[in-house]
């Protein structure tokens with residue numbers, strides 16, 4: 001009686017046959033990895049099972065697959081955990097998504113992942129002549145890019161990126177996290193040029209939809225979406241890059257509408273995103289054209305009762321939003337940006353005293369830990 005069952009998706013494109021599922025019984029202890037299970041099936045039952053692996057220790061990033069529908073490293077998941085999270089006790093293993101399949105569990109990383117990594121110029125571009133000896137960099141600056149440096153290029157985030165599913169040209173989470181590694185490095189002399197390029201690209205930093213999938217998928221805590229948000233903040237707040245995708249204007253309009261009324265006024269957001277953060281934006285040709293274009297969607301929403309004509313035109317407001325304004329005032333008065341990294345979950349009692357944030361900010365973050373970064 002085997003200890004575990006694996007259901008592996010088999011596919012060999014050159015045969016012209018459709019993919020199919022094949023089940024294998026595995027005799028291994030529960031603490032052994034899913035990768036060990038796949039390798040046993042290959043050794044004992046079918047030597048043609050295609051799987052890529054090397055280190056078997058969650059370091060090389062080559063064994064990325066989907067286990068029970070979620071992306072991860074096959075060598076980094078115990079068989080007993082995988083069986084417990086399966087639908088019916090059988091562990092389902094598929095190739096990663098958003099990449100062409102070469103054979104069974106092996107995807108073409110060159111065609112998607114590595115192509116996108118090359119897109120962001122993944123090396124330092126320092127200004128001027130190199131120093132006689134090594135570059136001296138402040139410790140805090142390197143701490144700031146450490147999170148993005150932890151990437152092992154496994155492609156798990158790419159596999160589950162919703163934007164990439166809709167727009168395969170999107171540069172994507174892994175490559176943009178890599179971009180932050182160089183944008184945040186004080187030795188690099190092309191910060192503005194890199195950010196301008198990534199902001200202006202219609203498939204660049206403003207193409208991310210904040211779905212959080214890459215944060216959940218990453219086995220190394222790189223939190224690619226957080227790195228993308230940092231790129232946006234430096235591009236917009238530090239370099240004032242007014243991109244052709246309306247990304248920065250959209251962000252500005254969003255913030256100022258919430259500041260004014262306590263809630264988002266959607267009908268105002270659209271024209272301001274296209275033509276600048278002002279009540280008069282709707283009369284500018286760029287915004288007017290966009291409003292006309294959106295009329296069928298707005299009409300449908302009104303007819304289905306999702307919005308009333310009054311709230312569409314007048315918006316909705318919180319009458320007393322003094323406390324909200326106080327948050328804005330406190331943040332805007334600060335000389336240095338103070339970032340709460342809301343995506344690193346850590347119980348409060350594990351936050352070291354010297355990292356504990358001041359006052360209200362901690363309460364607002366709940367169980368998340370703060371992250372302070374001069375560049376973030």
Ligand code: SF4
Nearest residue numbers: 161208209211212214
């Ligand atoms: S948060 Fe953005 S980059 Fe990350 S998976 Fe979602 S759409 Fe992709």
Ligand code: SF4
Nearest residue numbers: 151152154155157218
């Ligand atoms: S960011 Fe994380 S999930 Fe994405 S390639 Fe790097 S290590 Fe893998």
Ligand code: FES
Nearest residue numbers: 054056061063075
């Ligand atoms: S085999 Fe290297 S990460 Fe899994």
